[in-house]
Amino acid sequence: MSNNNQVIIKTENLTKRFKNVTAVDGLNLEIKTGHIFGLVGPDGAGKTTTMRMLAAIMDPSAGDAVIAGFNLRKQAEQIKEHIGYMAQQFALYGDLSVLENLNFFADVYGVRGKTRRERIEQLLNFARLTEFTERRAGRLSGGMKKKLGLACALIHSPDILYLDEPTTGVDPVSRREFWDILANLHVEGTTILVNTPYMDEAERCSRVGLMHNGRLIEQGTPNEIKALIPGELMEFKPVSDHLGGVGILRKADKILANQEGVLEVQTYGDLMHVFVDNIEQRRSQLETALAREQITMANFRRTAPRMEEAFISLISKMESKQVE
Numbered sequence: 001m002s003n004n005n006q007v008i009i010k011t012e013n014l015t016k017r018f019k020n021v022t023a024v025d026g027l028n029l030e031i032k033t034g035h036i037f038g039l040v041g042p043d044g045a046g047k048t049t050t051m052r053m054l055a056a057i058m059d060p061s062a063g064d065a066v067i068a069g070f071n072l073r074k075q076a077e078q079i080k081e082h083i084g085y086m087a088q089q090f091a092l093y094g095d096l097s098v099l100e101n102l103n104f105f106a107d108v109y110g111v112r113g114k115t116r117r118e119r120i121e122q123l124l125n126f127a128r129l130t131e132f133t134e135r136r137a138g139r140l141s142g143g144m145k146k147k148l149g150l151a152c153a154l155i156h157s158p159d160i161l162y163l164d165e166p167t168t169g170v171d172p173v174s175r176r177e178f179w180d181i182l183a184n185l186h187v188e189g190t191t192i193l194v195n196t197p198y199m200d201e202a203e204r205c206s207r208v209g210l211m212h213n214g215r216l217i218e219q220g221t222p223n224e225i226k227a228l229i230p231g232e233l234m235e236f237k238p239v240s241d242h243l244g245g246v247g248i249l250r251k252a253d254k255i256l257a258n259q260e261g262v263l264e265v266q267t268y269g270d271l272m273h274v275f276v277d278n279i280e281q282r283r284s285q286l287e288t289a290l291a292r293e294q295i296t297m298a299n300f301r302r303t304a305p306r307m308e309e310a311f312i313s314l315i316s317k318m319e320s321k322q323v324e
């Protein structure tokens, strides 16, 4: 059914202005059929506003979009039939059972009769909720609530699924399980747009877009995004006899940031991640510089940048550009 080269969501200069803020600023986005597209960015970046516009529940201030072949401004109702939307604060009916919630959403979307019965059975299976059909939604665990929310968003078999931070506040095991369910949907050909603050989730997307201050600053496959940061990455733990904790990190950061060949320094817990032009060439130079302050490098290793490093690097570059 799905043609993987077809663009199913295309926005043109999509913009949303509120009183004091341009929440989404001239967004040009292309999402292909069957992809999992991750919209990644810090709080306030404009992810939710983008999703609300694409769900046709908030009018853009400027720009337009075509979704599943329909025009956002002129054919909102048709678009709604083709999408499932799980908002970040989605509402289940706490007093209703799992099954009653599914029936409620089936009513809303006009899914009836045999189709409804089959669809509900399939979704219960798929979301691994079959044993809990009679339990009140209000008494489900956080992870199970999210899975029920997902099942409700899928009741009308949409081609496109929008998920706004679907696993925020969910424990790691449930997060993984939720993503396994998304992987199954992906295999079945559903196009998924997901907002996420989690970099490990961004890694699981076909493509990601990095959003910052309402703008899309980069988009590409996770590997393409990671390849954007220049240099090689070394990791170590700075150790000193007289300095500890944050003090040593600050000191080491200051020393390294001014060294030739150092492109960027990031800290992770008590580890330092240092991007240099060439590790072979710079390692002893940096060791010497730190040794002058009686700091040594423990647990040294060369490592590959993850989405997290790429993301922090790209965002901090954006922010320093804005300051200039």
Ligand SMILES: Nc1ncnc2c1ncn2[C@@H]1O[C@H](COP(=O)(O)OP(=O)(O)O)[C@@H](O)[C@H]1O
Binding pocket: 018, 019, 021, 022, 023, 041, 042, 043, 044, 045, 046, 047, 048, 049, 050
């Ligand atoms: N209804 C609203 N009225 C005014 N400002 C809003 C409204 N919704 C969002 N904003 C502002 O728009 C910006 C983007 O918000 P949002 O889309 O929620 O970002 P994200 O989902 O990435 O955290 C923020 O500065 C936010 O305060």
Ligand SMILES: [Mg+2]
Binding pocket: 047, 048, 049, 088, 164
């Ligand atoms: Mg949001």
